[in-house]
Amino acid sequence: MTTVEENLDGTVAERPKRLVSGPGMLLVWFYGVMVVGAVSRSVYQIATEFDRAPLAYSLSALAGLVYGFITYSLVRGGERARKAAQVCCAAELAGVLIVGTWTLVEPSAFPDATVWSDYGMGYVFIPVLLPISALYWLRRNRTVTP
């Protein structure tokens, strides 16, 4: 529900709906951890050994950016941020599934692991579980238009 408040001059102001209450807080925590993990890892690898596995490291950097945007959207709240986060979570899920399958079918394309290799097995499958639970959470919080 969007909170509707009446201002002193009679106009109605809408406060952005919070997306971080309850289970949302746990989601923000895990997304925050993934941001730190993916971004710091890819920055280090791109800076020191980019030539070894350019594709893998670029994908990790991209994953970090997507995680960062979703975290920001969740914290910001409101319907537009919710929709944007939903799109990004769907893209994230697609990314995990595609890269996960890709690493299994064609391991030679990846001399080194990405965050999304083998569906995120190196991260206890959190990369594949996270977008699913986030999509469920965002869907439950959608504003029903009359």
Place this chain on the structure above:
Amino acid sequence: MLDALTLVTGVAALLLAAWCGWAAYRDQPTKDWHFIGMAVVSFLAVVQLVVGIVQLARGEKADQGTAIFVAYLIGAFACVPAAGFMSLAERTRWGSVTVAAGGVVLAVLEVRLYDIWGG
């Protein structure tokens, strides 16, 4: 010294996770006692950070590289306090779940730190 500290911090992090998980199971937010627990675990992580940097300064080398080692030390140090602040903002069972998740993440970081140092 560092290996023992890694082990102790990891076990303490898991205990914290179990404790806060129990609070969440009983539908309770984090309380003062939990925050004291978080402070203890955070203190261990600070000691670990200092000892780790002193070891490096004395010329010892981490197996998998200094930069990764220091990054993980900082991550381990920031982990539980960050989760603690989030549980202050979320005064329900979900705040407790967040700290429990923080404890588990720290335990994983400790395992990685052990490998990186080459124990």
